[in-house]
Amino acid sequence: MDSSASVVLSSPCAKLPNLEGNHGNIEKGGVAPFIDSAFLQKQSQVPTGFVWPEADLVSAHQELNEPLVDLEGFFKGDVVATENAAKAIRSSCVSHGFFQVINHGVDLNLIKLADDHLDKFFKLPVEEKAKVKRCPGSPYGYSGSHADRFSAKLPWKETLSFAFHQGPNPVVADFCKSKLGKDFEETGRVYQKYCEAMHNLALSITELLAISLKVDRMHYREFFEDAHSILRCNFYPTCQEPSLSLGTGPHCDPISLTILYQDQVRGLDVFVNNLWQTVRPIQGALVINIGDTFSALTNGMYKSCLHRAVVNSQKERRSMAFFLCPRDDKVVKPPEDLLCIEGMTRKFPDFTWSDFLRFTQYNYRPDETTLQKFSNWLLAADNNKHL
Numbered sequence: 001m002d003s004s005a006s007v008v009l010s011s012p013c014a015k016l017p018n019l020e021g022n023h024g025n026i027e028k029g030g031v032a033p034f035i036d037s038a039f040l041q042k043q044s045q046v047p048t049g050f051v052w053p054e055a056d057l058v059s060a061h062q063e064l065n066e067p068l069v070d071l072e073g074f075f076k077g078d079v080v081a082t083e084n085a086a087k088a089i090r091s092s093c094v095s096h097g098f099f100q101v102i103n104h105g106v107d108l109n110l111i112k113l114a115d116d117h118l119d120k121f122f123k124l125p126v127e128e129k130a131k132v133k134r135c136p137g138s139p140y141g142y143s144g145s146h147a148d149r150f151s152a153k154l155p156w157k158e159t160l161s162f163a164f165h166q167g168p169n170p171v172v173a174d175f176c177k178s179k180l181g182k183d184f185e186e187t188g189r190v191y192q193k194y195c196e197a198m199h200n201l202a203l204s205i206t207e208l209l210a211i212s213l214k215v216d217r218m219h220y221r222e223f224f225e226d227a228h229s230i231l232r233c234n235f236y237p238t239c240q241e242p243s244l245s246l247g248t249g250p251h252c253d254p255i256s257l258t259i260l261y262q263d264q265v266r267g268l269d270v271f272v273n274n275l276w277q278t279v280r281p282i283q284g285a286l287v288i289n290i291g292d293t294f295s296a297l298t299n300g301m302y303k304s305c306l307h308r309a310v311v312n313s314q315k316e317r318r319s320m321a322f323f324l325c326p327r328d329d330k331v332v333k334p335p336e337d338l339l340c341i342e343g344m345t346r347k348f349p350d351f352t353w354s355d356f357l358r359f360t361q362y363n364y365r366p367d368e369t370t371l372q373k374f375s376n377w378l379l380a381a382d383n384n385k386h387l
């Protein structure tokens with residue numbers, strides 16, 4: 001990735017980039033208005049700011065042939081089924097940090113309802129969406145192509161992100177009601193329920209991950225019990241020249257664990273065996289990918305999944321990514337019994353999620369090397385402490 005695009009603009013309120021360029025003329029005035037799908041689809045060609053480097057645009061080579069992990073036996077306490085699921089998960093996570101689950105226990109009607117409510121927000125006039133615009137330095141709220149943060153390699157998408165943690169107050173429902181008004185009360189209730197279901201599934205997945213790693217099966221579940229997670233809703237409009245742009249560029253999620261719902265429009269690619277491979281959408285399945293923070297919790301034994309989202313010229317695409325994140329001040333380090341079993345030396349320094357999140361929002365645009373860059377940054381800061 002070119003370094004110019006990797007450093008987040010220091011002034012978060014930077015002017016929107018001038019998208020003038022040989023890939024399309026922007027409405028007069030040079031600086032684009034607030035960018036959303038309606039704006040993007042009005043452009044006769046892909047604006048320069050949205051054109052990605054060729055290396056990131058390599059087409060997917062094949063369809064990912066990934067076993068579906070059936071969770072039914074695990075939920076029923078079936079020892080053999082649990083062992084089989086753990087074995088499948090271990091093999092995928094050691095290799096590329098990605099698997100899919102079925103019989104996950106999340107009500108499929110709730111997932112459908114959450115998908116249906118996406119357009120209620122994303123089809124609003126941009127001025128309405130701007131009312132919940134993402135604040136500088138925060139991953140929460142609305143963003144149109146991150147055009148307020150980056151000046152190149154802009155993603156062909158709009159996003160809406162909610163903060164979620166379990167507790168007496170329905171934080172997601174409250175956010176929608178207070179920020180978007182009465183018309184979005186039902187939407188808020190749907191996403192509140194969706195986040196609660198995702199949180200519970202995420203804790204179950206962390207238990208199965210612990211079993212697969214042969215550590216105390218409650219270790220990670222207890223670590224994430226009081227998680228402060230993020231629900232990221234993605235809307236990918238159709239693109240005039242899909243071979244030039246990307247919905248979400250190649251990256252590893254800095255968070256711990258992602259539970260992704262993708263609709264029936266292909267778009268998710270995963271990098272496996274040095275090839276981009278497309279993930280065929282499977283009705284009723286949920287995608288699970290290991291993020292940087294969980295990889296660090298396994299001392300790098302489980303890979304943080306390198307993935308991207310491509311766009312197309314025919315169909316809009318929608319996805320919802322539930323990002324499991326530990327409470328801010330929890331120290332991220334692998335369990336002692338894992339280090340003993342594997343006789344490992346530490347691969348990453350201790351860190352907190354709040355420091356890592358801040359790094360991704362202020363210092364470094366997440367890509368495929370975020371965790372390594374963050375580790376180097378921490379160690380350099382430690383080494384310079386005495387200066």
Ligand SMILES: C=C1C[C@]23C[C@H]1CC[C@H]2[C@]1(C)CCC[C@@](C)(C(=O)O)[C@H]1[C@@H]3C(=O)O
Pocket residue numbers: 139146155230232248249251252253254255323357360361365366367
């Ligand atoms: C901590 C986060 C930063 C991002 C949202 C969550 C987890 C995934 C990250 C992201 C999607 C990785 C690709 C780049 C990014 C800027 C994006 O395209 O949205 C990242 C998110 C973000 O920084 O808002």
Ligand SMILES: O=C(O)CCC(=O)C(=O)O
Pocket residue numbers: 232234248253260262267268307308309318319321
């Ligand atoms: O939309 C997708 O399929 C992937 C989105 C993603 O990777 C993300 O939001 O982190």
Ligand SMILES: [Fe+2]
Pocket residue numbers: 251252253307
């Ligand atoms: Fe991602």
